[in-house]
Amino acid sequence: MFDTNKCIACQTCTLACKTTWTSGKGQEYMLWNNVETKPYGSYPLAYDLKLLEMLDGQQWNGAKYDGKTIFESAPAGERVLGWRPEQQDYAYPNVGEDDCAGQVDTGSFLSLPHMNWFFYLARICNHCTYPACLASCSRGSIYKRQEDGIVLVDQDRCRGYQECVRGCPYKKVFFNPMTGTSEKCIACFPKMEQGIQPQCFVNCIGKIRLAGYLSKPGEARADNPLDYLVHIKKIALPLFPQFGLEPNVYYIPPIHAPVSFNRQLFGPGAGAAMKAYRNAPNDMDLAALLCLFGSTEMVVSRFQRSGETITGSDEKGSPLVRVPMREPVHVRPAVDAANQLVRINCP
Amino acid sequence: MKHMNWKTAAAVAALLLAAACSKQVERTQEVVAIAAAQLPADPSDGAWAGAPEHAAKMIPQDLVEPRLMTPTTAEVRVRAVTNGSDIAFRLEWDDPDQSDTPGPSKMSDACAVQIPEKIEKDLPDPQMGKVGKLVQVTYWRADWQASVNGRGDTIRDLYPNATVDHYPFEAKPLEKGSEAQKEMAKRYAPARALGNVRSGPRSVPVEDLIATGPGTLSRGPSLGAKGKGVHAKQGWSVVISRKLPEGLGPNQRTNAAFAVWQGGQRESGSRKMRTGWIPLLRKGQ
Ligand code: SF4
Ligand code: SF4
Numbered sequence: 001m002f003d004t005n006k007c008i009a010c011q012t013c014t015l016a017c018k019t020t021w022t023s024g025k026g027q028e029y030m031l032w033n034n035v036e037t038k039p040y041g042s043y044p045l046a047y048d049l050k051l052l053e054m055l056d057g058q059q060w061n062g063a064k065y066d067g068k069t070i071f072e073s074a075p076a077g078e079r080v081l082g083w084r085p086e087q088q089d090y091a092y093p094n095v096g097e098d099d100c101a102g103q104v105d106t107g108s109f110l111s112l113p114h115m116n117w118f119f120y121l122a123r124i125c126n127h128c129t130y131p132a133c134l135a136s137c138s139r140g141s142i143y144k145r146q147e148d149g150i151v152l153v154d155q156d157r158c159r160g161y162q163e164c165v166r167g168c169p170y171k172k173v174f175f176n177p178m179t180g181t182s183e184k185c186i187a188c189f190p191k192m193e194q195g196i197q198p199q200c201f202v203n204c205i206g207k208i209r210l211a212g213y214l215s216k217p218g219e220a221r222a223d224n225p226l227d228y229l230v231h232i233k234k235i236a237l238p239l240f241p242q243f244g245l246e247p248n249v250y251y252i253p254p255i256h257a258p259v260s261f262n263r264q265l266f267g268p269g270a271g272a273a274m275k276a277y278r279n280a281p282n283d284m285d286l287a288a289l290l291c292l293f294g295s296t297e298m299v300v301s302r303f304q305r306s307g308e309t310i311t312g313s314d315e316k317g318s319p320l321v322r323v324p325m326r327e328p329v330h331v332r333p334a335v336d337a338a339n340q341l342v343r344i345n346c347p
Numbered sequence: 348m349k350h351m352n353w354k355t356a357a358a359v360a361a362l363l364l365a366a367a368c369s370k371q372v373e374r375t376q377e378v379v380a381i382a383a384a385q386l387p388a389d390p391s392d393g394a395w396a397g398a399p400e401h402a403a404k405m406i407p408q409d410l411v412e413p414r415l416m417t418p419t420t421a422e423v424r425v426r427a428v429t430n431g432s433d434i435a436f437r438l439e440w441d442d443p444d445q446s447d448t449p450g451p452s453k454m455s456d457a458c459a460v461q462i463p464e465k466i467e468k469d470l471p472d473p474q475m476g477k478v479g480k481l482v483q484v485t486y487w488r489a490d491w492q493a494s495v496n497g498r499g500d501t502i503r504d505l506y507p508n509a510t511v512d513h514y515p516f517e518a519k520p521l522e523k524g525s526e527a528q529k530e531m532a533k534r535y536a537p538a539r540a541l542g543n544v545r546s547g548p549r550s551v552p553v554e555d556l557i558a559t560g561p562g563t564l565s566r567g568p569s570l571g572a573k574g575k576g577v578h579a580k581q582g583w584s585v586v587i588s589r590k591l592p593e594g595l596g597p598n599q600r601t602n603a604a605f606a607v608w609q610g611g612q613r614e615s616g617s618r619k620m621r622t623g624w625i626p627l628l629r630k631g632q
Contacts (some may be wrong), residue, residue, distance in 0.1 A: 021536075023514060024532075025535070026536070076414075077416045078413050079413060086451075087452060136413070139564070156541040162451070165451065174451070176536075177505055179453070179546035180543075180547065
């Protein structure tokens with residue numbers, strides 16, 4: 001789960017992934033994790049706009065989707081509606097960085113609400129419930145692990161047909177020209193198997209990320225952080241739900257972006273999610289949970305709030321971390337009387 | 348002839364030439380492997396001139412998705428020679444674009460010969476065989492050919508202007524070529540670490556594969572696959588050789604099917620042009 005409101009686009013996540021997994025030959029251009037500035041950023045170039053244009057009539061009827069998914073819209077001879085990025089499309093990984101939605105006129109100054117907006121969208125493979133990459137592979141080289149839902153490309157079986165690259169609407173599979181196979185985010189499975197969150201989660205400076213396991217909608221557990229945020233509070237939403245893959249990265253939408261834009265990205269629940277987030281100061285459990293993001297390396301399966309402290313525990317209920325909702329305030333006077341020194345802030 | 352003007356003379360000459368050419372290319376309804384002491388390894392080897400040619404009509408692969416919806420390569424011209432233990436095929440098709448650089452959205456030209464594992468009346472499906480009826484596939488790729496021809500194994504060989512600051516497995520204190528260094532390099536090339544034949548570098552541009560139906564293509568026992576492809580203006584000329592099909596005696600028949608991928612048309616995997624089964628006769632004593 002990613003809280004877009006807290007991302008500062010420092011790209012620490014991008015580099016944490018890059019240094020861990022994609023420093024090899026043929027992986028130079030790959031960013032299994034990327035952070036793009038919306039509305040104009042995208043990697044590969046226009047990955048989202050291209051498919052949004054191709055997919056006809058994305059009609060919502062309230063919370064129900066009346067349009068067609070990319071599986072239902074597959075042209076004759078294809079398994080999904082897809083397209084292939086060209087090499088050049090990977091050449092501008094941070095296009096549109098910090099560009100805001102409109103013109104900022106001379107003489108403007110910062111005011112609230114912002115006269116213009118942009119936000120950062122961090123993206124990894126969504127380890128979709130219905131992965132289009134998997135559906136596209138005619139060889140069955142891609143599999144979704146039963147035990148944890150992680151979607152992997154079998155590097156022994158892959159023959160580099162790049163059908164998965166074509167099929168994934170999020171363009172999160174990459175072809176490696178040196179090994180001749182397609183590669184993708186592996187959700188740091190060796191870490192997840194040990195109950196430790198992936199690299200891009202634990203290295204996140206903005207503490208925007210929380211990894212865990214989501215229950216099926218009917219089996220939501222109120223003490224599971226992800227169940228609480230997705231199923232109960234409905235504050236976190238999937239990216240482009242209309243594509244039909246049920247992506248498993250859930251985003252808390254940016255509250256300073258227009259609701260119409262958020263709806264296009266995150267579906268009809270965006271307005272209510274923004275409202276719920278704004279109300280966090282009056283919603284102690286929600287506020288407490290937001291403090292849990294980035295607080296521990298371990299996967300938190302349960303949480304409990306007591307007063308202004310939230311405790312995250314593992315599956316067996318053993319505490320992993322305790323986080324105060326308010327940090328103590330320390331004031332450092334400008335003059336240190338004891339040492340007769342004037343303090344300065346180093347740049 | 349004495350009074351023939353130059354135009355008529357040219358026309359007669361052209362006719363004679365055409366007759367001579369058509370006499371050179373003996374066309375057969377099946378693939379006929381002629382016997383020779385030496386197996387030709389090069390597409391331009393003189394031995395091919397003595398072998399008849401079968402021009403096999405190709406159809407798009409339209410059984411399994413993703414299918415090829417628009418036909419591309421119309422025919423593949425096939426000749427065959429055997430030395431009694433191995434058989435060599437020469438496949439030629441028109442494709443002016445030479446596609447032999449791998450990359451995102453870039454596919455490689457390729458071709459393949461498919462032969463049933465057993466010689467029997469009830470043939471496996473021509474589309475990659477079926478369960479219980481295995482087919483042997485010998486597969487050639489243009490990007491492998493380029494690497495066999497000497498293209499290096501670095502990103503600069505594919506993108507000459509690329510600059511790379513740092514590969515962790517090529518940094519100090521690891522000694523170049525040391526076991527520790529190789530071991531670390533493998534960590535960043537999982538397909539190579541697993542021995543996936545698909546990932547280079549390669550010493551031959553072909554591989555031995557087996558299949559029991561669409562989507563089942565996998566590494567096969569070695570049939571000594573070798574090959575060489577040369578691209579000219581008009582298209583590819585590729586030699587693929589392998590062991591003679593088991594039990595194929597002189598003047599006996601089995602079957603073969605062929606497939607061609609044009610990288611320039613984004614063909615790869617199941618997006619390909621293919622033939623049906625074509626009788627393959629081993630001629631000779
Ligand atoms: S995001 Fe793309 S690569 Fe990841 S599971 Fe979904 S379809 Fe596959
Ligand atoms: S590390 Fe965290 S805050 Fe920094 S760009 Fe990545 S997601 Fe955003």
